[in-house]
Every structure is written in structure tokens, then in C-alpha cells.
Amino acid sequence: MQYTQTIRAITSRIAVLPRRPSFGVSASQVLFLAAVSIVALTLLPIVYLVIRAAGTGADGLADLLSARTLTIVGNSLTLVAAVTLTSAAIGIALAWLIARTDLPGRRVWLILGTLPLVIPSFIGALTYLAAFGPRGLLQQALAPLGVMELPSIYGFAGAWLSLTLFTYPYVLLPVRAALLMMDASLEESARSLGANRWQVFRRVVLPQLRPALASGMLLTALYTLSDFGAVALMRYDAFTRAIFLQYTSSFDRIxxxxxxLVVAGLALLLLVLERRLSQTRRRALNRRNVRAGGASTARPPAIVRLGGRRLPALIFCTALTGIGVFVPVGVLVIWLIAGIQAGIASQTRSLLEITGNTAGISLVAAIAAAGAAIPVAWAGRGEDAKGRWLVNLAYLGHGLPGMVIALALVFFSANSLPGFYQTLPLLTLGYVARFLPVSLGSTRSALTQVNPRCEEAARSLGLPPWRVIIRVSLPIIWVGVVSGAAMVFLNTMKELPATLLLAPTGFRTLATQVWQAHNASYMSQVGLPALILMGVSALSLGFILRHAPQEEL
Amino acid sequence: MFSRSTLVKSAIGLCLASLLLLALPAMSAAEPETLTVYSGRSESLIGPILEQFSAETGIRVEARYGETAEMAATILEEGANSPADVYIAQDAGALGALAAEGRLAALPSDILERVPATFQSASGLWVGLSGRARVLAYNTDLLSEADLPASLLELTDPVWHGRIGWAPTNGSFQAHVTALRVLLGEDAARAWLTGMVANGTAAYDNNRAVLQAVSDGEIAAGLINHYYLYPALNENPTLPVALHFFPAGDPGALINVAGAGVLNTSDQPGLAQRLVLYLLGNAAQTYFATATYEYPLISGVAIDPRLVPLAEIPTPEIDLSDLSDLQTTLDLIQESGALP
Incomplete structure (x- = not known):
């Protein structure tokens, strides 16, 4: 009995261990070479940035250690910590309500709770300024009660509020998935041994949530560190704002x-943490699959009756999604109406072109990033150390703010590749460098579903290596590749700082259009492009949620 | 899951769409005459007149918009590879800086002679296109004329704590600080900046945002260029904002110009000069006077009746070409903590 169980555990473990099937030398070597060139291409600008900054020598170092730089480091880290903790708290609470209770309308709350993912942070922050600013809509509504001015939300408070509301879905989704997949027996045992609900949650549920929670929190931290829009609009002196101001208002680009480079170093630290945790998480997943021997023996946990706590729970959900979704959309609709009254119809033609630009370049970036992810993911298959390193290097871009990648590309191309400077291919390269890790994630997890034995069988039946890849492997990973592309599409649609710096002269996207209109204080021209942007993003988000495996979100 | 054939179809569709997108710029590049303009003036102010130039001449204008210093730094970074033909700045200092770096080509006399000598480069490398006065815009509900400061330097007084706004990233503001350095010396300029920061002066992204904050009452007064007020008044005639011109000889009363220069790396200097000449023509100067409420710089174009005539604004003795040392100003602004 003991013996057969061990055998079963070992064999199922082997089945989930990705192994690279032995192909003809040429095919896998070509793929590896492609992977190396792709990763090199995405990292080249950063290398250039390092060389350039190192060229300053002692001056640069003095700058690095100046009080001003340290203040910015402090500001950024404070914001990252605050946003990550509040996002985690909100994300866990909402995930638990949706996954484990009899809260009415759980499906609706899930959708509304996920929707902030389609709101670019700069548009969200813009609407919060209009709504909650010292003389914003809220103050105007309260004016009859004698409220003449609200406390300022500029600075830390505003950045914290907006980033928390736009990042908690990164915690909500993986935590909800983990809560749904948890085996009920552990919690039931704890209950039967006398633990109360809170004790069960703290001592049994929370430890099991740790991997999902950690990866969600790290995503949140990375997002916060690299976000430009919210800190720029809330005028909080975090890294990205400082870099942008330095870039736009000074001659000194060094x-x-x-x-x-300092922010890149910080991001790298977070990234190393994230890789380590996600490996632990993957192992935990595998262990569970092994233990469960498939999913059949795990029972879904019981649903908690909220009873009298139903009302506060509903108030919490309503307030959260109200501020997170309805306030931004509401303010945009108000601006849209103002725009229609001001005769926005005259711009609809150019807006059509801009929408085409945005969707077009996002599509190109999505296809390029998904295509680039295939050879890189392939190289990282199996236990080969070279391949693993390559994958880890490819994940670097994930931690780099769009601003940093764009800056590096501007420096690099203006000096070394003038033919590509300010062209769509260079902009696409910027997007790919930034979002390759996004498509890489889902492509890699799709690859783990390919049983190498199928490929070996096809090979032994006489199919040449290339055709094995095309006819056996690709069809299996196709869905993963496409959802990776959809995620890149969504991210590219929302991207602002890299687009501002890299776009060819005269090439506008919905994001840059909103930014320009805001800079010119033409709020009536913000509504329509922002709503189109969010509408198209929502479509791609719907696609992702339908097709991506739960634990990958 | 979705079926294989839909996937294949959608993949083919995606590829076609992306090919089309990549083909678009190639098609537009086939057009014969295209000028590339780097503009430190925002699209809303200069865009319409550039479009009018294109419509009248058939020359396509591709404009890249950014901050004045950003565009100048971009040109310096690009070196000989710069695609720009014309640089439009919102202050004379950045033009002077590019001229000092040897990046501007001398302009022909038919351009230079249209503008008074005080509003162009001494060596003929750039010309002013329109004039603007630095002013203190104030909220008339919060302040009366009696409350207004007699000098720019008084704004560091604790009475104004947290009540003043400025736009430290803005080219016009930076030129004003350069003027302070030239007029009062480095130390006095530094003292003023640090005093302003210590006095809780609120930083905004641009002049418009400062004006908005003044009219909302978020701050009592803010340093801006004069012409931002009038479009806002057109939209809302009851706006509680008025302009305060600092008295004679005060460093607060600066007249600066927005101007243009032709890059010496331009491969079509003739076309570039044609654009600059057009911007100094009657149509463009009338546009600056009536649509953006600036001061036209050629003779014979009337100003908006609400404006104080240029000759009546007491301005300190300063040569605009002296404003070219922008880098020292930027270092100073950063040192003071006004910029992170």
C-alpha cells in the first residue's frame, strides 16, 4: 500500500516535470539562438544606459548619494509598502467574500472588482483629482453644507489612494483562485478541533494562501514602483516622476x-524575490496535484453564511467598486457630455485614426511579444541551466519602468541607430522589452502541459523536428500563447511614458491623446478617448479572464 | 476553448491588420515635402497656425511637442542625426542655449528685419515670434489690489505661505529665473528660490494648471504668462482672476519672447526658413494677437484691447540673449528643491 502510493507519487511527479524532448540538433539550436538574440535585443538598451551612466564617474556617484536621491528612494519605497499592504488587505477581503461566502451577486462583484485593471493609472488619477480635489466635484456637492474646501489629495495620499484602487485586482485574482482550490478537509479538521473561524483563517487558510498572496503583492509592488501616471498627476516625488521631470525640464540627461538605474536596481531586487516565490509556488502547486492525484479527491470548501454581517459586506463591496470603477467612469462621462456640448464631433475623425493607431500598434506589440516568447519559453523548458538563465534575464524587463526602457532606447537609437530612431519598429521593441515577461508567463505555463513523450512519439514515427513543433507542440500551447498576446495587448493599450518618448513624430495613441488634452487643460477632450481606451481594454480583459488558467492571473 | 478554424482565421486577420498598420507610415512617407518641427510650445497654442501653413503651402509639417528644455536637449542628444528642421521655443533662453552649442543656422535678413532688435539674437541665429509678459495672476475673491506685493521678491514673505503657485518645469518660468540670475546675481536668485520653496509654494505642471488653481481658490495667486487668462475669461467671463504687473524696474516684470530657429543640420533649410517667415507674416502674427492673446512682434498688427500695450509695461533692462545659460538655472532650481 505504502509502496504503491510512493510509486504513484513519483510517476505523477515525473509527468509534471517539464522535460525538453530530444530534437534534431538544428531545430533546438536554432530556437535557442533565436531566444538568445531576442533577450539580447531587449536588454541591449539597458546595457547602453549603464555604460552611459558609468561614463559620468565620480559626479554620477555623488549624484547617486545626494540627499535628493535618497529622499526619492524613501518616497518610492514608502509608497510601494503602503500600496502593497492596503492592496493585499482589500484583495484578500474581497476574494474571501467572493469565494467563500453567500454574499449576494458574487459574480457581479468579481467582474466589478477586476475592472480596475482596464483603467490606466493616469486616467484614474485624473478623475480622482476632478472628483476629490480640494475644489472638486465632491466639494461642490458638499458646498451647501458649508464645506468650502477639502484637504488636498496631492502628494502621498492621492498616489496611495489611486494606486491601491488600481492594483488590488492583482491580489484579488490569485487569492480567489487559491481559496477556491483549497482542500476543505484541513479547515474542517481545525474547526472540529475547536478553533474558531478567525483562528482557522489565520492559522490554516492564510498559510496556504501565502504563495498566491506573495506573488500578487509583488506584482502590486512592481506596478507601484514603475507606475508613472498616478505619481505624476498627484505630484508625488517618486522615481518615475523625478526621472520624467529631469528628462523634460533639463539639459542634463545623465x-x-x-x-x-537606481530604480532599475530596486526593481531587480523585487524581481529576484518574485522569481524565488513563484518557484516555491509552482512547486507547491505540483505537490498539491501529486497529493490529490488529480483534482478529484479535494472537496471544495464550505460556503460561510454571512447572516447579519451581510450588510457591512455589501457596503464594503459597493464603496470599493464605487470608488474604483464608477467614479472614474462617471467623471469621464461628465467630461464626454461637456465635450459633446462643446462640439466634439469635429474631432471624431482624428479620434478614429488615433483609435486605429492604438489598436494597431498594440496588436503588433502583442503579436511580436507572443512570437518572441515562444523560443524563449522553449529555451527555458527542462532543467538546462543556460535556458533557465535566459528566461530569468528575459524577466528583467518586467521590473523596469516603461520610462527607463524608453529612456535607454532613446539614448541608444539617437546615437547608434539613427535609422530606427523615432520609428514604429523601435516603439514596438520598447513594448516587447517591457511586456515580453507578460507573454512569457502564460506561454511557459502552457508549455508545461506538453508531454515530451508525445513529441518523442511523433519524432520516432518519422516526423522531422520542425514539423513536430508545428504539428504537435504549437497546437497544444496555442491557447497560452494567445492569452499571453491578449495580456500584452491590454498592457500596451494602457502604456503612456514609453509611448510619449518613443512614438514617431505625429503618431498618437489614445493614451498620449488623453495626456495631451490634460496638459492643455481641455478636459472636455479627455472623456471620449479615455472611454474608448477603457472599452477596448475591457474587451481584451474579458478574453483573458475567459481563457487564461486561473492560477496564472 | 475555441475552435481551431476560428483561431486560424483570427490569426490571419491579425497579421493582415498589422501589415496594414506597418504599411501606413510608409505610404505617408512618400509625400514629397515634409518639415519636422520640434516645439516647446504646446499643440493647442501653435498647432492651428502650423496647420494653416500646411494648407496654404502644401508643405506637410510633422510637429513633435514637449517641454522647451526637453526639445532642446533632444536636439543636442541627436546631434547630426537630428530629424528636426525648425525648433520653436517658448522662451529666448533655450534658443540662446542651442545657438551657443552651435546648432542653429544664421537666418536671412528678410526674416530678421521684421522683428525689433531687442527680440532677436544678436548674431541672427534666432528670432522672436511673439511677446509675453510674466505676471502674477490672483484670485479677486481672496485678494484685493491693496494686498498685492510690490515686488516679486516679496513672495517669500510668510504672509504668502502656501498661497502662491508656480510651474517649475515650464520654459517661461525657467527663463524668468535666468533673468533673476542675470539681474540680481546667483546668490540672490538662489535665496529667492529656496525662500519660495520654504514658503510652501505649490508646484503645478504648467501655466494653465496654475491659473486653474488660482481661479478655483486652491491658491491665492500664481506666476504665469499673461495670455493664459483671456481664453479662460472667454469661457467664463465671471472668472475671479485678474493680472498683476509688477511695478517699474522690478525683476518680476519680464517681457520674454517665444521664438524659432532653423537647425544647421536641417536638410531643407529653404523650406524651414519659409516656415519661420510665415510665422512672422501678417496672418500668423494676427493669429498670435487674436487667438493666443500674445504680443505680435511685427509692426502694424493690433493687440487685443484688453492687453496693456508692450511699451507701457515697465520691464527691467535685460538682453534676451543673456538668458542662454539655462543649465545653471536648472541646476539652481533643482538645488532649491523646487524640482525633485
Whole structure:
């Protein structure tokens, strides 16, 4: 009995261990070479940035250690910590309500709770300024009660509020998935041994949530560190704002490069943490699959009756999604109406072109990033150390703010590749460098579903290596590749800082259009492009949620 | 899951769409005459007149918009590879800086002679296109004329704590600080900046945002260029904002110009000069006077009746070409903590 169980555990373990099937030398070597060139291409600009910043020598170092730089480091880290903790608290609470209770309308709350993912942070922050600013809509509504001015939300408070509301879905989704997949027996045993609900949650549920929670929190932290829109609009002196101001209002671009490298270093630290945790998480998943011997023996946990706590729970959900979704959309609709009254119809033609630009370039970036992810993911298959390193290097871009990548590409291309400077291919390269890790994630997890034995069988039946890849492997990983592409599409649609710096002269996207209209204080021209942007993003988010495996979100 | 054939179809569709997108710029590049303009003036102010130029001449204008210093730094970074033909700045200092770096080509006399000598480069490398006055815009509900400061330097007084706004990233503001350095010396300029920061002066992204904050009452007064007020008044005639011109000889009363220069790396200097000449023509100067409420710089174009005539604004003795040392100003602004 003991013996057969061990055998079963070992064999199922082997089945989930990804192994690279032995192909003809040429095919896998070509793929590896492609992977190396792709990763090199995405990292080249950063290398250039390092060289450039190192060229400043002692001056650069003095800059690095100046009190001003340290203040910015402090500001950024404070914001990252605050946003990550509040996002985690909100994400766990909402996930638990949706996954484990009899809260009415759980499906609706899930959708509304996920929707902030389609709101670019700069648009969200813009609407919060209009709604909650010292003389915003809320103050105007309260004016009859004698409220003449609200406390300022500029600075830390505003950045914290907006980033928390736009990042908690990164915690909500994986935690909800983990709560749904948990085996009920552990919690039932704890209950039967006398633990109360809170004790069960703290001592049994929370430890099991740790991997999902950690990866969600790290995503949140990375997002916060690299976000530009919210801190720029809330005028909080975090890294990205400091770099942008340095870049736009000064001749000294080396300081911008030095600051960019500091934030890149911080992001790298977070990233190393994230990789380590996600490996632990993957192992935990595998262990569970092994233990469960498939999913059949795990029972879904019982649903908690909220009873009298139903009302506060509903109030919490309503307030959260109200501020997170309905306030931004509401303010945009108000601006849209103002725009229609001001005769926005005259711009609809150019807006059509801009929407085409945005969807087009996002599509190109999505296809390029998904295509680039295939050879890189392939190289990282199996236990080969070279391949694993390559994958880890490819994940670097994930931690780099769009601003840093764009800055590096501007420096690099203006000096070394003038033919590509300010062209769509260069912009696409910027997007791919930034979002390759996004498509890589889902492509890699799709690859783990390919049983190498199928490929070996096809090979032994006489199919040449290339055709094995095309006819056996690709069809299996196709869905993963496409959802990876959809995620890149969504991210590219929302991208602002890299687009501002890299776009060819005269090439506008919905994001840059909103930014320009805001800079010119033409709020009536913000509504329509922002709503189109969010509408198209929502479509791609719907696609992702339908097709991506739960634990990958 | 979705079926294989839909996937294949959608994949083919995606590829076609992306090919089309990549083909679009190639098609537009086939057009014969295209000028590339780097503009430190925002699209809303300069875009319409550039479009009018294109419509009248058939020359396509591709404009890249950014901050004045950003565009100048971009040109310096690009070196000989710069695609820009014309640089439009919102202050004379950045033009002077590019001229000092040897990046501007001398302009022909038919351009230079249209503008008074005080509003162009001494060596003929750039010209002013329109004039603007630095002013203190104030909220008339919060302040009366009697409350207004007699000098820019008084704004560091604790009475104004947290009540003043400025736009430290803005080219016009930076030029004003350069003027302070030239007029009062480094130390006095530094003292003023640090005093302002210590006095809780609120930083905004641009002049418009400062004006908005003044009219909302978020701050009592803010340093801006004069012409931002009038479009806002057109939209809302009851706006509680008025302009305060600092008295004679005060460093607060600066007249600066927005101007243009032709890059010496331009491969079509003739076309570039044609654009600059057009911007100094009657149509463009009338546009600056009536649509953006600036001061036209050629003779014979009337100003908006609400404006104080240029000759009546007491301005300190300063040569605009002296404003070219922008980098020192930027270092100073950063040192003071006004910029992170």
C-alpha cells in the first residue's frame, strides 16, 4: 500500500516535470539562438544606459548619494509598502467574500472588482483629482453644507489612494483562485478541533494562501514602483516622476539615466524575490496535484453564511467598486457630455485614426511579444541551466519602468541607430522589452502541459523536428500563447511614458491623446478617448479572464 | 476553448491588420515635402497656425511637442542625426542655449528685419515670434489690489505661505529665473528660490494648471504668462482672476519672447526658413494677437484691447540673449528643491 502510493507519487511527479524532448540538433539550436538574440535585443538598451551612466564617474556617484536621491528612494519605497499592504488587505477581503461566502451577486462583484485593471493609472488619477480635489466635484456637492474646501489629495495620499484602487485586482485574482482550490478537509479538521473561524483563517487558510498572496503583492509592488501616471498627476516625488521631470525640464540627461538605474536596481531586487516565490509556488502547486492525484479527491470548501454581517459586506463591496470603477467612469462621462456640448464631433475623425493607431500598434506589440516568447519559453523548458538563465534575464524587463526602457532606447537609437530612431519598429521593441515577461508567463505555463513523450512519439514515427513543433507542440500551447498576446495587448493599450518618448513624430495613441488634452487643460477632450481606451481594454480583459488558467492571473 | 478554424482565421486577420498598420507610415512617407518641427510650445497654442501653413503651402509639417528644455536637449542628444528642421521655443533662453552649442543656422535678413532688435539674437541665429509678459495672476475673491506685493521678491514673505503657485518645469518660468540670475546675481536668485520653496509654494505642471488653481481658490495667486487668462475669461467671463504687473524696474516684470530657429543640420533649410517667415507674416502674427492673446512682434498688427500695450509695461533692462545659460538655472532650481 505504502509502496504503491510512493510509486504513484513519483510517476505523477515525473509527468509534471517539464522535460525538453530530444530534437534534431538544428531545430533546438536554432530556437535557442533565436531566444538568445531576442533577450539580447531587449536588454541591449539597458546595457547602453549603464555604460552611459558609468561614463559620468565620480559626479554620477555623488549624484547617486545626494540627499535628493535618497529622499526619492524613501518616497518610492514608502509608497510601494503602503500600496502593497492596503492592496493585499482589500484583495484578500474581497476574494474571501467572493469565494467563500453567500454574499449576494458574487459574480457581479468579481467582474466589478477586476475592472480596475482596464483603467490606466493616469486616467484614474485624473478623475480622482476632478472628483476629490480640494475644489472638486465632491466639494461642490458638499458646498451647501458649508464645506468650502477639502484637504488636498496631492502628494502621498492621492498616489496611495489611486494606486491601491488600481492594483488590488492583482491580489484579488490569485487569492480567489487559491481559496477556491483549497482542500476543505484541513479547515474542517481545525474547526472540529475547536478553533474558531478567525483562528482557522489565520492559522490554516492564510498559510496556504501565502504563495498566491506573495506573488500578487509583488506584482502590486512592481506596478507601484514603475507606475508613472498616478505619481505624476498627484505630484508625488517618486522615481518615475523625478526621472520624467529631469528628462523634460533639463539639459542634463545623465542624471535621468542615473536615477533610472537606481530604480532599475530596486526593481531587480523585487524581481529576484518574485522569481524565488513563484518557484516555491509552482512547486507547491505540483505537490498539491501529486497529493490529490488529480483534482478529484479535494472537496471544495464550505460556503460561510454571512447572516447579519451581510450588510457591512455589501457596503464594503459597493464603496470599493464605487470608488474604483464608477467614479472614474462617471467623471469621464461628465467630461464626454461637456465635450459633446462643446462640439466634439469635429474631432471624431482624428479620434478614429488615433483609435486605429492604438489598436494597431498594440496588436503588433502583442503579436511580436507572443512570437518572441515562444523560443524563449522553449529555451527555458527542462532543467538546462543556460535556458533557465535566459528566461530569468528575459524577466528583467518586467521590473523596469516603461520610462527607463524608453529612456535607454532613446539614448541608444539617437546615437547608434539613427535609422530606427523615432520609428514604429523601435516603439514596438520598447513594448516587447517591457511586456515580453507578460507573454512569457502564460506561454511557459502552457508549455508545461506538453508531454515530451508525445513529441518523442511523433519524432520516432518519422516526423522531422520542425514539423513536430508545428504539428504537435504549437497546437497544444496555442491557447497560452494567445492569452499571453491578449495580456500584452491590454498592457500596451494602457502604456503612456514609453509611448510619449518613443512614438514617431505625429503618431498618437489614445493614451498620449488623453495626456495631451490634460496638459492643455481641455478636459472636455479627455472623456471620449479615455472611454474608448477603457472599452477596448475591457474587451481584451474579458478574453483573458475567459481563457487564461486561473492560477496564472 | 475555441475552435481551431476560428483561431486560424483570427490569426490571419491579425497579421493582415498589422501589415496594414506597418504599411501606413510608409505610404505617408512618400509625400514629397515634409518639415519636422520640434516645439516647446504646446499643440493647442501653435498647432492651428502650423496647420494653416500646411494648407496654404502644401508643405506637410510633422510637429513633435514637449517641454522647451526637453526639445532642446533632444536636439543636442541627436546631434547630426537630428530629424528636426525648425525648433520653436517658448522662451529666448533655450534658443540662446542651442545657438551657443552651435546648432542653429544664421537666418536671412528678410526674416530678421521684421522683428525689433531687442527680440532677436544678436548674431541672427534666432528670432522672436511673439511677446509675453510674466505676471502674477490672483484670485479677486481672496485678494484685493491693496494686498498685492510690490515686488516679486516679496513672495517669500510668510504672509504668502502656501498661497502662491508656480510651474517649475515650464520654459517661461525657467527663463524668468535666468533673468533673476542675470539681474540680481546667483546668490540672490538662489535665496529667492529656496525662500519660495520654504514658503510652501505649490508646484503645478504648467501655466494653465496654475491659473486653474488660482481661479478655483486652491491658491491665492500664481506666476504665469499673461495670455493664459483671456481664453479662460472667454469661457467664463465671471472668472475671479485678474493680472498683476509688477511695478517699474522690478525683476518680476519680464517681457520674454517665444521664438524659432532653423537647425544647421536641417536638410531643407529653404523650406524651414519659409516656415519661420510665415510665422512672422501678417496672418500668423494676427493669429498670435487674436487667438493666443500674445504680443505680435511685427509692426502694424493690433493687440487685443484688453492687453496693456508692450511699451507701457515697465520691464527691467535685460538682453534676451543673456538668458542662454539655462543649465545653471536648472541646476539652481533643482538645488532649491523646487524640482525633485
Amino acid at each position: 542624471r535621468a539615466a542615473v536615477l533610472a
